[in-house]
Amino acid sequence: MASNHLTGIGSESKQLATWYFTFAAILFGAQLLFGLVAAIQYVMPGFLFEILDFSVARMIHINALVVWMVFAMFGAVYWLLPDETGIETIGIKVGKLLYWVFVAAIVVVVLVYIFVQVGPADETSIWFIHEGREYIEAPRWADFGIVVVALGFVANLFMTGMKGKRSGIVTVLMADMIAFAGLYLTGMFFTDNITVDQYWWWWVIHLWVEATWEVYVGALAAYGLITMIGAHRKVVEMWLWIEVAMLFGSGILGMGHHYFWIGTPEYWWEIGALFSALEPLPLVAMFIHVLYDWGKTQGAQDATGQKLSVINNKPAFTWFVLNAFGNFLGAGIWGFFHTLPQVNLYTHGTQFTSAHGHLAFFGAYATILIGMMYIAVQGVNGIKVMKSTRSSVWATWMIAGGVMGMTVALTIAGYVQVLVSRAQMGATWAGYFDGQSGLWFAQAMDWRLIMGVVTFTGFLFLAKDLLSIGKSPIHER
Amino acid sequence: MANKVSVWTDNRFWQRSAAWVTGFAAVLLIWLTFDTSAQISMGTDADLQNGVTKRVPGPTVINYKITYEMSAKRGHEVPIIGGNDGSGMSLFQEKEKFFGRDDYSEEEAGALLHLGKLGSQTKNCMNCHTLLGNGAYYAPDLTKSWLDPAWQDGGTMQAMTGKSTKEEAMAEFLQHPSTYPTHARMMPDLGITAEEAKGLVAFLKHMSSIDTNGFPRNFGKIQGAVNGK
Numbered sequence A: 001m002a003s004n005h006l007t008g009i010g011s012e013s014k015q016l017a018t019w020y021f022t023f024a025a026i027l028f029g030a031q032l033l034f035g036l037v038a039a040i041q042y043v044m045p046g047f048l049f050e051i052l053d054f055s056v057a058r059m060i061h062i063n064a065l066v067v068w069m070v071f072a073m074f075g076a077v078y079w080l081l082p083d084e085t086g087i088e089t090i091g092i093k094v095g096k097l098l099y100w101v102f103v104a105a106i107v108v109v110v111l112v113y114i115f116v117q118v119g120p121a122d123e124t125s126i127w128f129i130h131e132g133r134e135y136i137e138a139p140r141w142a143d144f145g146i147v148v149v150a151l152g153f154v155a156n157l158f159m160t161g162m163k164g165k166r167s168g169i170v171t172v173l174m175a176d177m178i179a180f181a182g183l184y185l186t187g188m189f190f191t192d193n194i195t196v197d198q199y200w201w202w203w204v205i206h207l208w209v210e211a212t213w214e215v216y217v218g219a220l221a222a223y224g225l226i227t228m229i230g231a232h233r234k235v236v237e238m239w240l241w242i243e244v245a246m247l248f249g250s251g252i253l254g255m256g257h258h259y260f261w262i263g264t265p266e267y268w269w270e271i272g273a274l275f276s277a278l279e280p281l282p283l284v285a286m287f288i289h290v291l292y293d294w295g296k297t298q299g300a301q302d303a304t305g306q307k308l309s310v311i312n313n314k315p316a317f318t319w320f321v322l323n324a325f326g327n328f329l330g331a332g333i334w335g336f337f338h339t340l341p342q343v344n345l346y347t348h349g350t351q352f353t354s355a356h357g358h359l360a361f362f363g364a365y366a367t368i369l370i371g372m373m374y375i376a377v378q379g380v381n382g383i384k385v386m387k388s389t390r391s392s393v394w395a396t397w398m399i400a401g402g403v404m405g406m407t408v409a410l411t412i413a414g415y416v417q418v419l420v421s422r423a424q425m426g427a428t429w430a431g432y433f434d435g436q437s438g439l440w441f442a443q444a445m446d447w448r449l450i451m452g453v454v455t456f457t458g459f460l461f462l463a464k465d466l467l468s469i470g471k472s473p474i475h476e477r
Numbered sequence B: 001m002a003n004k005v006s007v008w009t010d011n012r013f014w015q016r017s018a019a020w021v022t023g024f025a026a027v028l029l030i031w032l033t034f035d036t037s038a039q040i041s042m043g044t045d046a047d048l049q050n051g052v053t054k055r056v057p058g059p060t061v062i063n064y065k066i067t068y069e070m071s072a073k074r075g076h077e078v079p080i081i082g083g084n085d086g087s088g089m090s091l092f093q094e095k096e097k098f099f100g101r102d103d104y105s106e107e108e109a110g111a112l113l114h115l116g117k118l119g120s121q122t123k124n125c126m127n128c129h130t131l132l133g134n135g136a137y138y139a140p141d142l143t144k145s146w147l148d149p150a151w152q153d154g155g156t157m158q159a160m161t162g163k164s165t166k167e168e169a170m171a172e173f174l175q176h177p178s179t180y181p182t183h184a185r186m187m188p189d190l191g192i193t194a195e196e197a198k199g200l201v202a203f204l205k206h207m208s209s210i211d212t213n214g215f216p217r218n219f220g221k222i223q224g225a226v227n228g229k
Helices: A012-043 A054-085 A092-115 A123-128 A140-163 A168-187 A194-229 A233-258 A267-278 A280-303 A314-337 A341-347 A351-380 A390-424 A429-437 A439-471 B011-040 B045-049 B059-063 B106-122 B156-161 B166-175 B194-208
Strands: B066-071 B076-081
Touching: A012 A054, A012 A092, A012 A351, A012 A439, A054 A092, A054 A140, A054 A168, A054 A194, A054 A351, A092 A140, A123 A140, A123 B106, A140 A168, A168 A194, A168 A233, A168 B011, A194 A233, A194 A280, A194 A314, A194 A351, A194 B011, A194 B106, A233 A267, A233 A280, A233 B011, A267 A280, A267 A314, A267 A341, A267 B011, A280 A314, A314 A351, A314 A390, A341 A390, A351 A390, A351 A439, A390 A429, A390 A439, A429 A439, B045 B059, B059 B106, B059 B194, B066 B194, B106 B194, B156 B166, B166 B194
Parallel strands: none
Antiparallel strands: B066 B076
């Protein structure tokens, strides 16, 4: 049974990782809370009107999403780095300092979002309030702060990777994280030309979530398989390289599916359709890979005649398997639904996108990052085999079920919008509200709110579990 | 002879493949970006004067009448600026007054567009509306809102504001949105000034002139499709 997850106890890098995970979990809660506010506003439009409007709630909802994931991603790298390289992370003191800079910046940004909300139409507002560009609304001063913190993180990773043992996983992470940090720069300018604006905006959003983040998940899954079920490193890393080739091979040019209707030339129809249609393939491969390695190691164990699970961290492995399936379902299937231009002409800018967004961010990223939090809990508490508590199980079912429920509801709302507002009514103001007033749309929004409450309740179980599971007597120590 | 290990299980082979595939895709993307950037750069007043069709026209497009009509050649609707030559191409002739003028200079129109684009970001339009289809889904898409029948002469929104032109009606609405309830879901007051509203309307008019490859389809063409409306 693999136990190298224990090698880093006492490591400062792992301590920093737990800091990152803690703040990530807090932001995850904030993301869900502000999502609930926005969901209530769909059902009761007067709720917090002109106090905390939908635009503000939604901005915090999606910003908290992006930032908690970045925090958890940084944390996961600081966690696995000592295990993979065999040495303590170099420059960890600077890393710790940058953590506090990052946290302070986020707190200031969020307070300004909540209490200032909007400013006059000038550059000062862009610099100090927000940039008003979905997902990367952070004001310009914070952009520079994020770049500094990201560079410090990349420096930690590179110095450690070059001095220590450079495994395939670390090599992939080094290449991936420098692209991840560098791409942020393409979203840091103002232009009067909204087509140029959105062209480069997608370089950040798409090349993060449909390229560099996916590769990151591949590397994390590889690490998880080795540490949790003792999968063979050579096999795991071979799959990882195949996944990198498939993910970047499809994802980079798959960007074309965002360039169908923003003023860019028609040739993006063909390029976007072809490459984004290929994007689900690596996600299928990743799903098969996780189950294959699990079956292979468990089969080898069974052959010894001893009935014993090879999994040394049940809750974490559950979330990793949910990741393999959720990534395929949310990013792959729900993405493919509306990726061809012939369909996207009608689905672009509807709740369909929102349905895909919810299941994809959850399935591809939230799952595996929650799994990493459980791995950290196991390591910090020196547990040999960690088992699921009742809270682990409730959290898993309620969060996964809640997100799936929201996704189905939003998909139905999307269909109503596509058929009524778009196909029948031609997308005007009146057409939009005809769609929104439909009974099926209204019911879908009710269900989305209910499922949102289920998700949030699941989060409460998760928070309780992460705080208490380490002390539970049920584990093998 | 020794049974050789296949290259298909060789990690080095897959590592190199990953590097080549990624490099190839990235180079192709960068090359396409150069081509696209040239095609989406903003046009000038001279382009409009000389009848040059640009995917993103210059700011002085606000001096012209803009419509959204079917192009037989391209098989979908395209923005038509200053009149249709009959085959779905712009004539760049017919003007349209914008706040009483149709002779905005490149500097004046550019300043209005700049103010409007800044306003579109600082007022956070994108976290309720979609622009070019991107954003949030809590409020209508703004891509072709300048051409929405509700704002035209005789349209419900224009009538509600009591103004006699669509640009004045839109500007009035933007300054006092919650005093003109159009739906249970209302737009909040965002402290938009008269000057900012003018800029925002210029920004919306300019956006409606961008060639979006036929998105949204059938905009404003279908009346009475649902419930006999």
